[in-house]
Amino acid sequence: MSRIVSVWLRSWPIARLLQAQARTAARSPADPVDPERPLVLVAPGKGGTRLVTLNRAAEQSGLVAGELLANARSKVRDLQSRPADPATDAAALRRLALWCLRYTPLVSPWDEANGADGLFLDITGCAHLFGGEAGLLADLAGRLRRFGLRSRLAIADTPGAAWAIARYGKSDRVIVPSGDAEHALVDLPLAALRLPDDTRLLLRRLGFRRIADVIHQPRAPLAARFGAHFLDRLDQALGSASEPLSPLAPPPVYRAQAMFAEAITTQEHVVEAATRLLHDLAEDLARDGVGARKLRLLLFRTDGGVLSLTIGLAAPSRDARHIADLIALRLDRLPRGLEADFGFEAAGLHVLTAERTPERQTLLAVADDISDPAGLSHLIDRLEQRLGTESVRRLHPHQSHIPERAVLVRHAGDGPSAEWTSDVPSSARPLLLLARPEATEVVALIPEGPPRQFRWRGVLRQVAQAEGPERIAGEWWRQTDNEIERDYYVVEDAAGRRFWLYRAGLYGRGGAPPQWFVHGVFS
């Protein structure tokens, strides 16, 4: 007979959200939820957005799952709502299940039919390691509480019985002695059998409420009315039908360790050791068709200290030489050097993030083709190791009529995003925009004539040709006061040099006369 722990995590999606919020609070304090006030998770449903999950405060305000968000708002002022995110919830539940592998190798997160808000742990033969079943439950409950999770736990012979007791049992921690399931279950409501809503409703309409009401009824008429599934669920709970758990497979981890016969102290030796470890890993990586995106190098000092370095890559790679180069560059940047003291006696290299690498035809000829993306990403990697991350940037197109807002600066490692769009509605744009528009004196016909001559950087230039104006108004929805209309002109001076000038503001609108600026030069 197996022994199953059932862990029910109450309001799991909300608990998950709050955990995520606590983790990111430092970085983005914007828009936090207050767990003490009513909070609901919502999803689009029939007739509009409906509540999916509620926190305790929301339940106490009389809200129920399934009702329309609009109605809920009319009942509760300042109702906090966030979109439900079942995929993230499931992923987080999976991570928690991974963590539970510390208790037993057989852990199974609940699927939809089970509510997707808990875990089964098959602890058959494991409990003694944690001081028996009671000890295990106490340990598990304590740790979950420290994670900020409210849980209800039960141990029984079958997943069905354990699930039922965790959800509907009398207390938060119940151990059902082996072979005692029926006794423990009879008083529970029929909902404890994990039945579909329509079956539950029908049973209720017919007056059946507890498991005791159906347990000894003739089976054929029940099957005729509620289907075979109903009897299956009953049998699964009582242990007369088996219910296999689908165990969670641990994710692949790439890890290499090395012990040194003699402690190493120099950077050269460290790089050498790291290269060896990389070669060890490369085989596994190549087998799985992935490359490392993020690595951690651990150097264990003889005195018990650990030096830990994290290295990120712009593109997944398993090129040992390239990564070793990066490690070397990284070591160069250590503020206090290697601090090897008595030397390192062991090293470990962990691949923290691995990503699939596209297989590429290797070049027959050696080429230093600048358009080679791998070459570019290696360059970015090297620059970043030398200058620090975030210091290499890449321009991205952005749809804005305001010229200086038409590009966004992003971290180079993000890779090129969208194509530069070709249907920019505006006409000529200079290749080089000045970092800041520079004021200039202009002679022009009022109100909208193009410049006749202008003085810029001390040189007076006569305008030979001009086109314009192109009028660009400010982005009124921005809360800055610097959103004045500009009239842009492309002008060409007598020497054939072309400039991009604008006048900020229009004549005849009162106030000070508009000012002129040079904003760019055409090549």
Place this chain on the structure above:
Amino acid sequence: MNDFAELVAATNFSFLRGASHAPEIVQQAAALGLKAIGIADRNTLAGVVRAHVAVKELDIQLVVGARLVTTDEFEAVCHPTDRGAYGRLCRLLTAGNRRAPKGECHLSFDEIRAAQDGQIFIVMPPRVLAPSFTERLAALASAAPGRVHLGASFLYRGDERRRLGELAELAVQARTPLVATNDVLYHDPTRRPLADVLTCIREKCTIAEAGFRLEANAERHLKGGDEMARLFAQYPEAVARTLAIAERTRFSLEKLRYEYPEEPVPPGKTPQQHLEERTWFHATERYPEGVPEKVQTLLVKELSLIAKLDYARYFLTVYDVVHYARGQGILCQGRGSAANSAVCYCLGVTAVDPTKVDLLFERFLSEQRKEPPDIDVDFEHERREEVIQYLYERYGREHAAICSTVIHYRPRMAIREVGKALGLKEDVTATLAGTVWGSGGEEIPDKHIREAGLDPTNPQLRLAMSLTHILIGFPRHLSQHVGGFVFTRERLDETVPIMNASMDGRTNIEWDKDDLDALQMLKVDVLALGMLTCIRKSFAFIERHYGQALSLATVPPEDPAVYDMLSEADSLGVFQVESRAQMSMLPRLKPRKFYDLVIEVAIVRPGPIQGDMVHPYLRRRNGDEPIDYPSPKLEEVLSKTYGVPLFQEQAMQIAIVAAGFPPDEADKLRRAMATFRHTGTIHTFREKFVAGMVKNGYGRDFAERCFNQIEGFGEYGFPESHAASFALLVYISAWIKRHHPEVFCAAILNSQPMGFYQPAQLVRDAREHGVELRPPDVNLSDWDCTLEPASDCAHRCAVRLGLRLIGGLAEAQAKEIVAKRNQGYADARSLWIRSGVPTTTLERLAEADAFRSLGLDRRAALWAVKGMDGGVPQNGAARAARPILTWSDSGDLFAETPVALPPTTLGEHVAEDYATTGLSLKAHPCAFFRAGLARRGVITSCEHRDERLKDRRVSVAGLVLVRQRPGTAKGVVFLTLEDETGIVNIVVWSKVFEANRRIVMTSQFLLVRGRIQREGIVIHVVAEEFADLTGEIRRLHSDDTLSPPQEPAAPLPERLLKSRDFH
């Protein structure tokens, strides 16, 4: 000053593109001194009438047209030069509308070219002048030589000089002269933010994401001649040409001046002669003892005016519709201002005797107003469709159609969409939208925003609010009017484009009622009224079971018993006077005659209540206050209402008699009152009114007060004629309720949904009047409620509730059960096999406890039904197999081991009855909690009527039937509770409400502690404290103690009764 005409201007009827109202465009154009303004909305003429009206008082020419946009984005503005060309444009748009989904118009270039005759085109070039465009331009030019132009705009994109040069060259090549236009989207550059927001709404993106979908600048506004001349300095002929085009497009909507469809008139007679003959003929029917002199005078006066204005065919049209309905046994009655006409009364269009109420014909028809009369006719709501089909058949779809209703942006929708476009969080916009109760409000006051927990000084919010404020009132889309029919003599689709309605196969025109009014087209409102259905069904019951034939005209008048009943506020279900406000007014007003009902209907309206006319009227009526009239002339006007103006007609007459307004001007005043919140023209009348009264010797102070009163109730006041039409239905429905409560109960249940109350209350009320009610049953009920001989052999029948009361039961299947039952079904299985209905239907019937005649209670029946097809959900195969079983019609094919079902408690029965039929004849849910309630000191509804409890503090409890928060009551909430003995009316002052908002808004079962306020038999409990007992309802399902408190909320929240909430 350079002359210029802007020929390409979009209004906000170019939905989510144009950012100004048509009047704004037209007024701005006139202010800029433009010679003409051409309205060209995107594939529609929906906005032109508004421009047409706005232009009337301005010195500017309107050029009517549309901007035709093909599905492959060829754009040409089309301005018809004459009526024929206008007709072709309408037909073109109709064709495009009809083939496209609602709200879209699919046109092709070939169709545009085919409709070119008489049109002037301004082709709007795309950004890139592709060869395909130049080919089409040339093609159109050769089809319509001399009438195709190329539009050129100076939009400050930087390359205008080059672009204009290219266009000028193209213009020469294609022989399509250049025309200067600013391709206007709004009247003033300050509308750019709104235009951008509209773009975001259209493109379903936020302003930050919109990017190049937004215009770079604010140049697409109306510009004056001088500026256009400056911009087009190199092409002065392009500017001058606009005037020539305006000169050539002299078509005006005035040319659509209505011609009524021909009515069949006996040969040798004019319509007027025919109308007069019919009128006098029916007058003798109405007055068998001879037509009274007063009526004769009225008829002569009205008929001569009708002759003068040539409206005879219009009256004959309405007469024909009404006659058709009468012939089909469909009850109908004219309402509104038509009831001011003696001709309408004689023709049977209206039912109010002109001798009984004062009629003001000017309200209906006036010579100066030059508007066709407005006749609204109510028909039984269940049979209105027959009338509509008759109209289509009689006039044909080419000549009759339903007009549209312009759906405008209301505050909630506006704030939602603006907020979304500005990227405000959904929470915030929802909260803002939530601060507007109902849909009336114009601007959200800061106070409300602060109350909602937001900061009104936040610039982002300010921006959203100010844009929302402009967007409110913008048209959003066109929808079908409920019953406004328009008739034409010419082909309708050559008068106005026709479009698809959302209902399949339905169409409506692009103009709404106001547009039709403005163009003086003939329209008749064919409306639906539930009470007429109820009355017709009542008459049928009375005739069948009691042998008395009745009609609207023959119900015995002025029956004191009816007035006694109404004075007791015993009016549940009675037309118009069943609301809580009416019920508390009835005992104060104590109606004794028909005219009292007219006043009752009119006085409980937001207008008189806000104008503070209710209390003076009651005081004067009860003799508590002397009645004085400021002048003998006003006494004539106001004597019937004791000196207090209650009706719109009185306001008009005060203006005529005291302020010296000519009648048609008084009517303008009435219209201004009705819309003063929107147009703000009322103040122009104020001075005139006050000055007029002062001149006639009234005190300025009195005159001001008079005007304020009129203004106060203008918007919501009833015309007397309308009130009189309704009062007649009040009397008739009250008469039926008084003399045949069982008939009334059955008829009103068979006419649901209608009225203010739900079946549970109607049934309870009937039982209180001694009616015997019987539950729905598969062997005994029809679909409708029926009357059966009563068990006590009294003369009064019992009501058998129909299967229609069972929620979720398909009518066709219920009727199948009734049709196949012959001598009755012997058991559940034979019911299933013989009727052929799916088991899901039988389940529903079992849940509603409708198997009692088969000896099965709801659980036994459900068990039996569930076992019928082996628990397998009904599928096609199982259905097909069923008839084979009919050889053994009787018993089961195999014996089952019996299963002991848990017995059902009475509480469970009641809860299930409510869940399935919305009512229970077995018991009232409150009865189960009475002992517990009594322990908490709760008294019953019956007990709270004890006069000794006046001003005492009590506790009451009951199911919440109705929640109301009327806009006129300053945040006060009215609740209606019901327990097993009756109803309790609760008043919640706004402060108490805010403190108990959630409980008040959500409780189904509520305990209220408060003070009893009593005036005569009108009793309110003024709430102080609340306790939500909703959770108790679950206890009806026996002792539900087995779920531990940790159990998440029940998956199926029990809802005994859905309250009706009016916000």
